[in-house]
Amino acid sequence: MQTAIKVEQLSKSYGNLLAVDKISLSVKCGTVYGLLGANGAGKSTTIECILGTKRADSGTVSVLGFNPQKDRRRLFQNVGVQFQENDYQPEIKVSELCDETACLYEAPADWRKLCEQFGIGGKVDNAVKNLSGGERQRLFIVLALIPNPELVFLDELTTGLDAKARRDVWKILSELKDNGLTIFLTSHFMDEVEALCDEICILKKGKAVFYGTVEQAKKASGCEKFEDAYLALSGEVVEE
Amino acid sequence: MKSFVTLLKNELKLNIRNMNMVIFAVIMPLVVLVILGFIYGTKPAADGTAYSFLEQSFGALCCISICAGGLMGLPLVVSEYRERKILKRFQVTPVSPAKLLTVEFAIYVIYCVVSMLTLFLVAMLFWKIKIHGSLLLFLGSWLLTMVSTLSIGLLVGGIAKNMKSASVIACILYFPMLIFSGTTLPFEVMPVAMQKIISIFPMTQGIQLMKATFLGLPTENVLLPVVVMGAVILICFGISVKCFKWE
Numbered sequence: 001m002q003t004a005i006k007v008e009q010l011s012k013s014y015g016n017l018l019a020v021d022k023i024s025l026s027v028k029c030g031t032v033y034g035l036l037g038a039n040g041a042g043k044s045t046t047i048e049c050i051l052g053t054k055r056a057d058s059g060t061v062s063v064l065g066f067n068p069q070k071d072r073r074r075l076f077q078n079v080g081v082q083f084q085e086n087d088y089q090p091e092i093k094v095s096e097l098c099d100e101t102a103c104l105y106e107a108p109a110d111w112r113k114l115c116e117q118f119g120i121g122g123k124v125d126n127a128v129k130n131l132s133g134g135e136r137q138r139l140f141i142v143l144a145l146i147p148n149p150e151l152v153f154l155d156e157l158t159t160g161l162d163a164k165a166r167r168d169v170w171k172i173l174s175e176l177k178d179n180g181l182t183i184f185l186t187s188h189f190m191d192e193v194e195a196l197c198d199e200i201c202i203l204k205k206g207k208a209v210f211y212g213t214v215e216q217a218k219k220a221s222g223c224e225k226f227e228d229a230y231l232a233l234s235g236e237v238v239e240e
Numbered sequence: 241m242k243s244f245v246t247l248l249k250n251e252l253k254l255n256i257r258n259m260n261m262v263i264f265a266v267i268m269p270l271v272v273l274v275i276l277g278f279i280y281g282t283k284p285a286a287d288g289t290a291y292s293f294l295e296q297s298f299g300a301l302c303c304i305s306i307c308a309g310g311l312m313g314l315p316l317v318v319s320e321y322r323e324r325k326i327l328k329r330f331q332v333t334p335v336s337p338a339k340l341l342t343v344e345f346a347i348y349v350i351y352c353v354v355s356m357l358t359l360f361l362v363a364m365l366f367w368k369i370k371i372h373g374s375l376l377l378f379l380g381s382w383l384l385t386m387v388s389t390l391s392i393g394l395l396v397g398g399i400a401k402n403m404k405s406a407s408v409i410a411c412i413l414y415f416p417m418l419i420f421s422g423t424t425l426p427f428e429v430m431p432v433a434m435q436k437i438i439s440i441f442p443m444t445q446g447i448q449l450m451k452a453t454f455l456g457l458p459t460e461n462v463l464l465p466v467v468v469m470g471a472v473i474l475i476c477f478g479i480s481v482k483c484f485k486w487e
Contacts, residue, residue: 053331053486071335081332087324091257096250103246104333114254 004182006150007103010059021206032183034193037203043186047127080144084155088128095124101146109148133160154185182213202234247343261313265305265351277367291455295369301451305355309348310389311414318397319406331486338481352386373456381453385446388469391476398480422447441467
C-alpha cells in the first residue's frame with residue numbers, strides 16, 4: 001500500500017512554546033487518519049506544517065511524494081484543504097466562491113453536484129455570510145473537495161453541524177474513501193473518529209502519545225468506550 | 241488563462257458590489273469635471289492660449305481615479321485579503337502569487353480606463369475639449385502614470401503588516417499626491433523649492449507629461465519622467481512578487 005503522507009521528527013515552536021515535538025506519522029493511501037488531542041495540543045500546527053503554510057523548525061514532510069513548500073503548486077492540484085478558521089470575501093456568494101475555487105484546478109469536480117450532495121444546493125445564490133454556521137461548514141467541505149483531490153485535509157470537519165448533517169457528511173466521506181480518497185482529519189467528536197478513522201494519533205502538549213487503531217486504543221487503555229480510552233490516553237483528568 | 245478570466249470576473253463583481261471604488265474612482269472625477277465645467281466652460285486656460293482650462297486640467301482629472309485605485313483601493317484590498325486569511329486559502333491551491341496580484345491590479349486598471357473614457361466623453365460632449373497634441377503620446381503617458389502609481393499600491397498592499405498599517409501608509413501617500421502632485425493644486429503656483437521636492441512623485445511627473453502631450457506643448461525633458469516612472473514600476477513589481485506573504 002502506498003504512503004500518502006510521511007512525517008518524520010517534525011518539530012515547531014512559537015517563541016518558548018514547543019507546539020509540536022518530534023512527531024512522526026505515516027498515512028496510507030485510501031485510508032482515513034485522525035489527529036486527536038485537546039485544544040492547544042498542536043493539531044492545527046501539525047496540519048499547517050504538513051501543508052507547508054507554516055515552516056517547521058526541523059523534521060521532514062512528504063505529501064503525495066512532494067515537498068509541500070517547494071512543490072506547492074503541483075501538490076495542491078491534488079489536495080483539498082478545509083481550515084479550522086475560514087474566511088471569505090465580504091460580499092461573495094456561494095456560487096462565486098465555488099466558481100473561483102474551481103477555476104484554479106486542471107480537472108475540478110462539478111461544484112453544483114457537490115453542493116447538492118451536501119445539502120446546500122438551494123443556497124448557491126445566497127451570500128456566504130448569510131448562511132447558517134452549519135451550512136457554511138458544509139460549504140467549506142465542498143470547497144476542499146472541488147479539486148477532485150487524492151487527499152483531503154479536514155480540520156474539525158463537523159464542528160457546528162447538527163446530528164443529521166454530521167451523519168450525512170460521514171456517509172459522503174465514507175463513499176469518497178471507498179473510491180480511493182485519503183482523508184486526514186482532526187475532530188473533537190469521538191463517535192465521528194470511531195465511525196470514520198482507520199488509524200489515529202493522539203497528541204498531548206505537542207507530543208504524540210498514541211499511534212494505532214481505535215480498537216488498539218481501547219485495548220491499550222483498558223476502557224470499553226473509545227471516548228474514555230481517548231481521555232485516558234491523552235491524559236485528560238475528568239472529575240467524576 | 242481561464243482561471244485568470246474567472247478570477248478577474250469574480251473579483252471585479254465583488255469590487256463593484258462594494259461601491260467604494262465606483263464612487264471614488266468613477267463618480268468623483270466626474271463630479272470634479274462637472275464643477276470645473278460649470279465654472280470655466282470653454283474659456284481658455286489663460287489669455288491668449290489656444291487651449292481651454294478644461295483641456296489643461298484633463299490629465300490631472302484622470303489622476304483622481306489613478307490615485308484612488310492605486311493608493312487606496314489596491315493596497316487595502318490586498319492587505320484585507322491577507323488579514324482575513326483569504327490569501328491563506330489561496331495558498332493551499334495551485335494559484336501563483338503573481339496571478340493573484342495581477343488580477344487585483346487589473347481591476348484597478350479597469351476603473352482607471354472607465355474613468356478616463358467617461359471623463360473624456362462628458363468633457364467632449366459638453367465642453368468640446370479636444371486633444372491638441374498627440375493622442376498616442378497622451379495615452380502612453382497616462383498608461384505610464386497609471387501603472388507606476390498602481391505598482392506603488394501593490395507594493396504597499398504586499399508588504400504592509402495588516403490592514404491598519406496599509407491604510408495609514410495609503411493615506412500618507414494618497415493625500416500628499418492628490419494635493420501636491422498637481423492633481424488639485426496647479427503645479428505652477430507652488431514655490432520652486434516645493435516643486436523640486438514633489439517632483440519625485442511619479443504622479444507629478446505623470447501629470448506634467450500628460451498635460452504636455454494633451455496640449456501639444458513642447459516636452460523638453462521626456463526622458464526623466466519616463467525613467468522615474470519606469471524605475472518605480474520595476475522596483476515595486478519586483479519587490480511585491482518577491483516578498484509576497486500569504487499571511
